[in-house]
Amino acid sequence: MKAVSFIGLMCVFLSVPCVPAAMAEETPIILSIHTEQPQSSSENSILPVRMTLSDLRALPVASFETTTIWTMEPQVFSGVWLATLLAHHGITTGTLELVAINDYRVEIPVNDVYPGGALLAYERNGEEMLLRDKGPLWLVFDWDDNPAYRNEIHYSRSIWQLDRIIVKR
Template identity: 45%
Template sequence: MPQPIASRARPSRPVLQAIAAIAFFLAGPATLRADEVLPEPAGAVLLTVSGVAARSAGEDVAKLDLAMLEALPVTRFRTSTIWTEGVSEFTGVALGDLLTYLGAEGTRIEAVALNDYKVTIPFSDAVKEGPIVAYRVDGALLKRREKGPLWVVYPYDANPDYQTEVIYSRSIWQLDRIVVGE
């Protein structure tokens, strides 16, 4: 006697999101086409980028958790800062790599901290040897009490042009939003 065919329940939205996030991390970010959207973050959202035309999760907004940021090309450098003692190693994603990956275009970046403090960073700062969106310092995740969870850090020691009040003012910590504008 034939066995009845079992019906399959449709996976819930959280399950589908988790599967998409796992596929994103296993395949790597380079596998997304420019017209594909990012999966929903599986973890806590650390960074929201708006004004993004490509790869946003809808309504020109991209939300990224730590795992999504860590899946992007990693940039590390050692530098001193005016806010910390000695030289530290900062790890994160280059601002230029992040914006390129998201398909962001514009002339300026408004970076906003958890306390709504805002700075404007020219899009022209998002270059190869420019700032990173750091999520680690000396190997440890940045904590809120230590300017985290994200901090825009320039390689101050590598370039004397980065040792100015203008650049220091762009080095926003506790970053949680970026708005890309014309």
């Protein structure tokens, strides 16, 4: 007689789909958001949010075509407005520290983030961006439609291989 595990029996009786942990495929976390509170705050000092690509795709999608100083021809970027992401998580004040996989960091005051401004792109030209292609996330601006973005501040804020946002209050 074949032995049946307790978990297997529970899955049958509860009609719950069970996949052994070794067989379950984990969806990678591509963005974490941490909120740092002041030392005098009684709240936790860091409250993490971890997002997968599916989590980001569940938010309203925005797209535009623009040229960049890092690519040869116009590119179509798709993703979520940074303002939408912040609103989704209730982030309305402070300074954002955006951090790339290679530890490159930029700061953006939350007051500088508005709808139609910075796009957190997860696709370029209809394809998910791989790590070697500045992905999986690249913060971009529509430099062609808004000349106000064609300056050193916005070029430096266009961080690629973004994987963390730290909200400093």
